[in-house]
Amino acid sequence: MGFIFSKSMNENMKNQQEFMVTHARLQLERHLTMQNEMRERQMAMQIAWSREFLKYFGTFFGIATISLATGYAL
Numbered sequence: 001m002g003f004i005f006s007k008s009m010n011e012n013m014k015n016q017q018e019f020m021v022t023h024a025r026l027q028l029e030r031h032l033t034m035q036n037e038m039r040e041r042q043m044a045m046q047i048a049w050s051r052e053f054l055k056y057f058g059t060f061f062g063i064a065t066i067s068l069a070t071g072y073a074l
């Protein structure tokens with residue numbers, strides 16, 4: 001009688017362990033995917049910030065240079 005219960009308990013425990021291993025593997029894969037996505041987003045934000053910085057300061061210094069050159073020529 002005890003053998004039947006222990007056998008089914010061992011099967012349940014084995015199934016539970018397999019489920020936990022599968023779940024841990026999926027969780028790790030999801031974590032790595034999320035980490036890569038966040039890294040890509042951060043790089044995209046840095047590139048976008050650099051473009052905006054270059055655009056605004058390039059425009060400012062371009063206009064300032066032209067203004068100073070024309071002001072000096074007058």
